[in-house]
Structures are given as structure tokens and as C-alpha cells.
Amino acid sequence: MLWDFLRIFVRRNKLQHMKRLIISLIAxxxxxxxxxxxxxxxxxxxxxxxxxxxxxxxxxxxxxxxMPRMRALGLNTVLVPAYWELMEPVEGQFDxxxxxxxxxxxxxxxxxxxxxxxxAWKNSMSCYTPAWFKQDTKRFPRAMTAEGKQMEIASxxxxxxxxxxxxxFSALMQHIKERxxxxxxxVMMQIENEIGMLESARDHSPLAEKAYKKERWAERYGxxxxxxxxxxxxxxxxxVEHLAQAARKNHDMPLYVNAAMNSRGRRPGEYPSAGPxxxxxDFWHEGAPxxxxxxxxxxxxxxxxxxxxxxxxxxxxxxxxxxNRLFIPESRCCENSGVRALYxxxxxxxxxxxxxxxDQASEKETESVTQAYALIKQLAVANSSLFxxxxxxxxxxxxxxxxxxxxxxxxxxxxxxxxxxxxLPWDPRATDGSTWPEGGAMLIRLGKYDYLLAGSGVVxxxxxxxxxxxxxxxxxxxxxxxxxxxxxxxxxxxxQRHTLKERMFNGKRLxxxxxxxxxxxxxxxxxxxxxxxxxxxxxxxxxxxxxxxxKLLHIKLYEY
Numbered sequence: 300m301l302w303d304f305l306r307i308f309v310r311r312n313k314l315q316h317m318k319r320l321i322i323s324l325i326a327x328x329x330x331x332x333x334x335x336x337x338x339x340x341x342x343x344x345x346x347x348x349x350x351x352x353x354x355x356x357x358x359x360x361x362x363x364x365x366m367p368r369m370r371a372l373g374l375n376t377v378l379v380p381a382y383w384e385l386m387e388p389v390e391g392q393f394d395x396x397x398x399x400x401x402x403x404x405x406x407x408x409x410x411x412x413x414x415x416x417x418x419a420w421k422n423s424m425s426c427y428t429p430a431w432f433k434q435d436t437k438r439f440p441r442a443m444t445a446e447g448k449q450m451e452i453a454s455x456x457x458x459x460x461x462x463x464x465x466x467x468f469s470a471l472m473q474h475i476k477e478r479x480x481x482x483x484x485x486v487m488m489q490i491e492n493e494i495g496m497l498e499s500a501r502d503h504s505p506l507a508e509k510a511y512k513k514e515r516w517a518e519r520y521g522x523x524x525x526x527x528x529x530x531x532x533x534x535x536x537x538x539v540e541h542l543a544q545a546a547r548k549n550h551d552m553p554l555y556v557n558a559a560m561n562s563r564g565r566r567p568g569e570y571p572s573a574g575p576x577x578x579x580x581d582f583w584h585e586g587a588p589x590x591x592x593x594x595x596x597x598x599x600x601x602x603x604x605x606x607x608x609x610x611x612x613x614x615x616x617x618x619x620x621x622x623n624r625l626f627i628p629e630s631r632c633c634e635n636s637g638v639r640a641l642y643x644x645x646x647x648x649x650x651x652x653x654x655x656x657x658d659q660a661s662e663k664e665t666e667s668v669t670q671a672y673a674l675i676k677q678l679a680v681a682n683s684s685l686f687x688x689x690x691x692x693x694x695x696x697x698x699x700x701x702x703x704x705x706x707x708x709x710x711x712x713x714x715x716x717x718x719x720x721x722x723l724p725w726d727p728r729a730t731d732g733s734t735w736p737e738g739g740a741m742l743i744r745l746g747k748y749d750y751l752l753a754g755s756g757v758v759x760x761x762x763x764x765x766x767x768x769x770x771x772x773x774x775x776x777x778x779x780x781x782x783x784x785x786x787x788x789x790x791x792x793x794x795q796r797h798t799l800k801e802r803m804f805n806g807k808r809l810x811x812x813x814x815x816x817x818x819x820x821x822x823x824x825x826x827x828x829x830x831x832x833x834x835x836x837x838x839x840x841x842x843x844x845x846x847x848x849x850k851l852l853h854i855k856l857y858e859y
Contacts, residue, residue: 346651350378476550495571501527531573536586543589555592596629637667638739645741646696765806
């Protein structure tokens with residue numbers, strides 16, 4: 300999009316003007332990158348979050364009850380809705396009672412807050428707009444389908460919709476600045492919620508049609524539903540940019556927008572299309588350059604794939620700017636949440652993780668979050684830079700289920716075969732017909748032959764490349780030894796055609812020097828708890844953490 304503009308500019312202006320424009324644009328991008336990095340570096344790192352259910356903070360009593368529970372679960376940050384309909388029930392008259400109470404109780408509980416602006420849109424719909432807004436459809440027009448049906452979606456092409464939303468959001472930002480000027484409590488803002496079109500890939504209201512023709516969109520991108528989605532993505536982003544700029548003027552802090560995923564083979568309009576989705580990132584960056592993060596709300600299967608789409612590393616064409624850092628503001632709160640958090644932080648250096656409706660989840664579902672966050676807090680104390688993009692330590696994230704149960708990592712000729720704990724033969728839960736709970740961990744290299752493993756439900760063995768190439772595959776019984784006599788199959792060397800000399804092992808092996816279960820104290824020092832050996836390492840063959848256990852293992856290797 301930017302380059303379309305530049306090509307037109309070249310045709311219409313002299314070369315020296317073009318040079319000055321390019322220099323100005325590069326300078327602007329550089330300044331925005333530096334400011335964005337500064338804003339994100341001010342956040343608690345990592346964000347160990349939890350998002351409240353949609354109605355969890357609609358009264359003072361709700362807030363007083365829920366915030367202490369969130370601290371007890373081990374969170375350091377709570378994502379809390381800020382409701383336009385409750386904040387401005389009468390046009391022009393603002394009531395910040397709920398905002399103030401949230402800030403006060405969070406400060407008392409030593410929690411950070413990310414407010415979620417439920418303004419013009421929430422899950423695409425305009426259901427959190429005030430009554431005076433909803434009832435005046437002439438003044439605040441709705442989006443329409445191609446057939447002319449009005450939807451419960453305010454049109455982003457209406458300046459009056461924008462100005463009403465902008466006025467309320469600006470008032471909120473100014474009030475937060477007065478209440479929490481140093482950003483000690485409120486550390487980030489979400490603008491709108493899962494913005495996007497439903498039923499139709501784009502808005503066909505009169506105002507939208509006028510903008511569509513003015514942009515000459517059909518000539519540039521075509522007329523299919525995917526071109527329509529791009530048009531709406533740029534339009535929504537431009538709308539959001541107005542709010543983002545107002546936030547910057549009132550109270551400069553990190554800003555993000557969240558996206559409902561385009562999953563299950565659905566087409567634009569069947570999911571909230573045109574939101575800040577990974578395949579639309581260029582349109583969102585063009586339309587809303589003041590936004591720091593595009594964030595996925597992950598509820599569907601394929602957690603690792605969704606993470607990868609939003610963890611966008613440095614590219615030369617980005618001018619030194621991280622295209623997008625992974626932040627997960629919503630994820631299904633379940634028994635697998637804890638290991639998913641460890642994976643996101645270990646594999647992608649995520650800024651934060653936050654299960655949704657954690658206030659309504661059962662103890663069985665929140666336990667994994669509490670356990671994982673406790674491990675992560677210990678790791679953060681040990682190395683404050685570990686969860687930044689510039690950590691000197693190498694980390695990996697592990698996440699396994701019944702189908703995706705193995706990963707081989709090559710770390711400077713240390714081949715680590717990482718697997719789900721239930722791939723071991725002795726746990727009856729592996730074969731009782733039930734679905735395997737996910738196993739996952741954060742793996743950290745401290746130095747050569749020196750690792751930390753934090754997680755649950757994983758097993759790792761360590762081999763040299765030569766050893767791995769020549770390893771013998773065997774079926775194990777419940778005692779960890781061969782299932783039956785003669786079952787050993789040497790893949791590389793068992794053929795009778797090879798001589799004894801050809802079958803001889805050559806090269807070196809890696810062994811476990813020690814596997815210690817540890818904790819990390821408040822001063823960052825590693826505290827020994829117990830030695831894992833014998834049955835706990837299968838006589839030196841692997842390091843493991845069982846399903847349902849949450850441990851931090853310090854693993855040292857040696858070569859022989």
C-alpha cells in the first residue's frame with residue numbers, strides 16, 4: 300500500500316522531492332520503532348496474565364471479589380474490560396467508578412492491569428455501546444450486507460460513530476493518566492475487541508460504498524471476498540489509528556488490537572473478517588502505525604501454528620523494526636493452559652500469556668496456570684533478561700499431545716530428543732483410551748552441556764549426532780527394558796550383509812552427569828532440592844517430568 304503511494308508520487312514529483320520524502324519516511328519509521336520498543340520495555344516481563352470474563356467487573360462488588368482471587372492464582376497482570384455503556388450511560392456524562400475501583404484494588408493487591416476498551420465493537424458487534432448510541436441509528440449508522448440488511452455493527456465509515464467513540468476513549472485515557480500517572484498499575488490498553496465483519500466480508504452501507512469507490516479498490520485488488528476483506532482491514536485500521544493517536548496524546552502507553560482467528564476453513568464474513576489477522580498485517584500496519592502489537596485470541600486447535608503466525612521476527616525490509624511480537628491476550632482456559640504458556644515464552648519469547656475467563660474456570664483448569672506461572676517467576680528472577688527478545692540465553696518451547704509427541708533439537712551437536720511423557724511405556728494413563736493431556740516445557744541452555752528444564756509431562760534424552768545415527772530402536776516393556784527377547788532392531792547395522800567390523804559403534808556418546816530438581820530463590824540463586832537418578836532417570840538414560848508434576852530440573856551432561 301505504501302509503495303503504491305510512492306509510485307504515484309514519483310510520477311508526479313521531481314526526484315529530489317522523492318529523495319526527501321523517502322528520507323522522511325525512513326526517519327519516521329525509525330522513530331516509531333524506537334518509541335514502540337521503549338513502550339514495550341516498560342511492561343512487566345513476562346506478563347503472566349488472565350483475562351476476566353466479560354461481565355466480571357460490572358460492579359464494585361465484582362471487582363472487590365475477583366481481584367484478590369487473581370493474585371492468589373499467581374497472576375501478575377489482569378486484563379479487565381472497560382465498558383463504554385457503563386462509563387457513559389448519558390451522553391457527555393462520564394462515570395469512572397469502575398475504572399477507579401479496578402485501579403485501587405489492583406494497586407492494593409500488587410497487580411498490573413490491562414484495560415480492554417469495549418467501545419464501538421466487541422466480538423465484531425456493537426453490543427457495548429450506550430443505549431443512546433444504539434437507539435439512534437440515523438446518527439450512528441450500521442454496517443449493511445450486500446442485500447441491504449442492517450447489522451448490529453456500527454459502520455466504521457461514519458465520522459459520527461468515530462467521534463462518539465473517540466470522545467469516550469479519550470476521556471478514559473485522560474482519567475487513567477490522572478489516576479495512575481506513572482503507569483504503576485495500568486500498563487497497556489486494548490483498543491476495541493476482536494474487531495471485524497460478520498455475515499458479509501465488507502460493509503455495503505452507503506458511506507462504505509462511497510469510500511470503496513473513492514479508493515478504486517476493485518481496480519487495485521479485484522472484487523472477490525478476500526479483496527473486500529483487505530478493504531475493510533485498512534478501513535478498520537484507519538479508524539483504530541484515530542483512537543491510538545488520541546491515546547498517545549493523553550497518556551502514552553503500549554497499545555494493541557486483538558483478533559478472532561480465521562480457522563476451520565471459514566471464509567471472510569464467517570469469522571470476524573478484516574480484523575488484525577496475520578495475513579492482513581501489512582494493511583493494519585499501514586492503517587494503524589501507532590499500534591504496537593497485533594495479538595491472536597487462540598481457542599482452536601493448532602496452538603503452535605497460531606503462535607508462529609504472530610511471532611514475526613526482524614526482517615531487513617522492516618528497517619530494524621520487529622514486525623510483531625507475540626502476545627496472547629486470550630486463550631482457552633483449560634488443563635493445558637500452563638504448558639502452552641511455557642511453550643509460548645520458551646519458543647517465541649512471548650511478551651505475555653492470558654487465559655480467558657479465568658475467574659470462572661474450575662480449580663482443575665486454573666491449577667496448571669498457577670503451577671506454570673510459579674516456574675516462570677523463578678526463571679525471571681534468575682535472569683531478568685530471559686524473557687526479552689535480546690536474551691543471551693538460548694531457549695526452546697516444547698509442547699506435545701497424542702498426535703504431535705516428539706521434537707528433535709540440535710544444539711551445537713547435542714541432539715535432544717524431546718517427547719511427551721506418555722511415550723514412555725510404564726504409565727497406564729498412556730494406553731487407557733483417554734485423550735492425553737498436553738505436555739510442555741521451557742528448555743534453557745545455560746552453557747555447554749548445561750540446561751534448565753521447566754515444565755510438566757515431558758522426557759528428554761541427549762545424544763551426539765554419531766550416537767543418534769547409530770542408535771538402536773527397540774520396543775520397551777513396562778519395566779523400561781526390552782519387551783521380549785530378540786525384539787531389538789538395529790536400523791543402521793542389523794543386516795546380515797554387514798560384517799562385525801561394519802557394525803561396530805564408533806564415535807562418542809553423551810551421558811547425564813547429574814539431574815537435580817531445583818528451585819530459584821528470591822535473590823536469583825539456584826537451590827538444590829533433590830537428585831534425580833536411578834529410576835527417576837531410567838538409570839541415566841533421560842531426564843523427565845511426569846504428567847501432573849511441575850518441576851524445574853538442572854541437567855548437566857558429559858561426553859565419553
